[in-house]
Structures are given as structure tokens and as C-alpha cells.
Amino acid sequence: MSTTLTPSGVLEASLYATDLNKAEEFYGEILGMKKIARIGERHVFFRAGSTMLLVFNPMETRKPSGNPDLPVPSHGSVGQSHICFSATAEELDAWSGHLTECGIKIEADFLWPNGARSIYLRDPADNSVEFAERRLWFDQEITSS
Amino acid sequence: MSTTLTPSGVLEASLYATDLNKAEEFYGEILGMKKIARIGERHVFFRAGSTMLLVFNPMETRKPSGNPDLPVPSHGSVGQSHICFSATAEELDAWSGHLTECGIKIEADFLWPNGARSIYLRDPADNSVEFAERRLWFDQEITSS
Numbered sequence: 631m632s633t634t635l636t637p638s639g640v641l642e643a644s645l646y647a648t649d650l651n652k653a654e655e656f657y658g659e660i661l662g663m664k665k666i667a668r669i670g671e672r673h674v675f676f677r678a679g680s681t682m683l684l685v686f687n688p689m690e691t692r693k694p695s696g697n698p699d700l701p702v703p704s705h706g707s708v709g710q711s712h713i714c715f716s717a718t719a720e721e722l723d724a725w726s727g728h729l730t731e732c733g734i735k736i737e738a739d740f741l742w743p744n745g746a747r748s749i750y751l752r753d754p755a756d757n758s759v760e761f762a763e764r765r766l767w768f769d770q771e772i773t774s775s
Numbered sequence: 776m777s778t779t780l781t782p783s784g785v786l787e788a789s790l791y792a793t794d795l796n797k798a799e800e801f802y803g804e805i806l807g808m809k810k811i812a813r814i815g816e817r818h819v820f821f822r823a824g825s826t827m828l829l830v831f832n833p834m835e836t837r838k839p840s841g842n843p844d845l846p847v848p849s850h851g852s853v854g855q856s857h858i859c860f861s862a863t864a865e866e867l868d869a870w871s872g873h874l875t876e877c878g879i880k881i882e883a884d885f886l887w888p889n890g891a892r893s894i895y896l897r898d899p900a901d902n903s904v905e906f907a908e909r910r911l912w913f914d915q916e917i918t919s920s
Contacts, residue, residue: 635866635869635870635873636806636807636808636809636823637806637808637823637860637861637906638823638824638860638861638866639826639860639861640785640788640823640824640826640828640859641859641860641861641905641907641911641912642857642859642907642912643785643826643858644788644856644857644858646852646856661780662779662781663781663782666912677912678781678783678785679782679783679784679785680913681785681788681826682859683785686857688854691857699885700885701885702883703882703895703903705854705855705856705857705902705903706854707791707852707855707856708852708854709833709850709851709852709853709854710837710850710851711791711850711856712789712829712831712836712850713785713787714785714786714787714827715783715784715785715786716783716785716786717782717783721780725780737848738846738847738848740844740845742845750847752848757850758848758849758850760786760787761782766786767786767787767811767822767827768825
């Protein structure tokens with residue numbers, strides 16, 4: 631079924647972590663993201679440009695909402711997820727240096743076929759966190775099907 | 776450790792699904808998102824404004840990269856994850872009608888305390904998909920800690 635509607639953007643991207651204090655330290659302190667909300671052991675939310683990064687504790691978000699005014703559906707995954715943040719070529723150099731200084735291992739650092747660079751590391755919950763140049767996707771589209 | 780660096784945005788948000796054909800039909804046809812790449816049973820990627828939505832099959836992405844030139848780290852979660860797309864008030868009405876016509880149940884539809892509306896549904900992999908007004912986060916910040 632076709633439609634003329636299409637999502638104009640991602641408002642919230644999610645990751646899962648059972649230790650929100652470690653997540654808050656990593657995303658808030660080491661990555662320098664602005665914390666927007668923290669609700670106990672349920673979630674901690676950050677801003678990344680025009681998108682929110684939501685870090686949820688799946689042990690809590692799997693429970694049904696107890697608030698009839700805010701019937702947020704349950705969810706909660708386990709295992710390593712993935713997120714990628716935008717970075718310029720200059721920022722990638724700075725991130726690589728900063729993360730290494732913080733004792734975080736750069737797990738991979740390579741150029742994609744279109745020349746865009748990505749670096750990869752792990753957050754405290756072992757999620758795969760990437761920083762990549764926007765031109766990986768937005769200067770030169772990969773249209774293979 | 777403080778830093779002046781901060782991610783300028785989310786370049787890639789991820790979801791996981793073991794049936795990529797169903798994911799492609801849902802995100803590509805029903806949500807009308809532009810497909811950017813599909814690699815067999817490993818992944819299907821879509822564009823959502825200035826962010827990519829990556830849908831991965833965790834059975835495949837957990838395997839080590841076999842390409843020494845592209846040593847993409849492994850990842851792969853299971854269970855229900857969450858994503859939220861931006862929508863205007865008018866688009867929310869249109870999405871609700873369109874999704875219902877497509878036989879997709881609107882699981883929740885409510886107003887947050889700041890007046891922003893969200894609707895929630897499930898993708899074929901049971902991920903929690905939300906459409907929300909941007910003012911949920913970006914006109915009026917929630918600064919509770």
C-alpha cells in the first residue's frame with residue numbers, strides 16, 4: 631500500500647542499559663551530551679542535535695505503564711544494539727583522541743567505500759557506538775537493493 | 776571528565792527484526808520510507824529526514840565481519856525496542872487514519888503533560904513505534920533530573 635506520508639525525521643533513538651548510572655556517566659560526561667531527563671532506574675534521556683537519545687532499563691520498561699493518563703506501551707530489548715552519531719572529519723580525530731584519553735578502546739576505525747570514515751567503540755552496556763561522517767549516507771547514497 | 780565535544784546529531788538509529796521482508800514492507804510501503812540499502816538477510820536501511828533507520832537481523836549482525844577492509848563490530852539485540860518519528864499535529868491525524876486503514880492497531884494515543892501528542896503502534900517485529908510532535912522535546916524541555 632502506497633502513501634504520500636513519510637516520517638520527516640527520527641525524534642527519538644533508543645538504547646538499553648541496565649546500569650543507568652554508568653550510561654549517564656558515559657553519555658553525559660564522556661560524550662558530553664545534555665541530559666534532559668532521568669527517572670530513577672527506568673530511563674535517562676539525552677539530546678543529540680535535533681534527536682533525543684533515550685537510554686532505557688529494559689527491566690523497568692517491560693512493565694506495563696501504571697499511569698492511565700500516560701499509557702506508554704511496554705518495550706525492552708537485551709543484547710548489543712547500535713547507534714551512530716554524526717561527526718565531521720575534524721571531530722572524528724578529536725573524538726578518537728578524547729575517547730582514548732578516557733580509557734575507551736576504539737574498536738574499529740576505517741573508511742567506507744565512499745570515503746567516509748567511521749570509528750566504533752562500546753558503551754558501558756556493550757552497545758556498539760559509532761561516530762561517522764554524514765557523507766556516509768547523505769552526500770552519496772548507496773542505492774543497492 | 777568534561778569535554779567540549781558533543782554529538783551534533785544521530786546519523787543512524789537502529790531496530791532489529793529477524794524477518795527483513797516484513798520490515799521492508801512495513802517501513803518501506805506502509806510508512807513510505809525511502810529504502811537506501813538492502814543486503815540479503817542482514818539488513819535493510821531507510822532514510823528518515825536527516826537520520827537513517829537501520830533495521831538489522833541480529834542473527835546475522837552478531838557474526839564477526841568477514842571483510843578485513845570493513846571490520847564492522849558485531850551487535851544484535853533481541854526483544855522489543857523503541858523508535859519515535861517526528862510528526863506534526865496534522866500528520867498525526869493522517870498517520871492514525873492511514874495505519875488503521877492498513878490494519879495496524881493504534882496501541883496508544885495520548886497527550887503528554889506539555890500537550891504534545893503521541894501515537895504508538897507495533898512494527899512486524901513487535902518493536903514499539905511512536906509518532907510524536909517535536910514539541911514533546913524541542914519546544915519545552917523537561918529538565919527534571
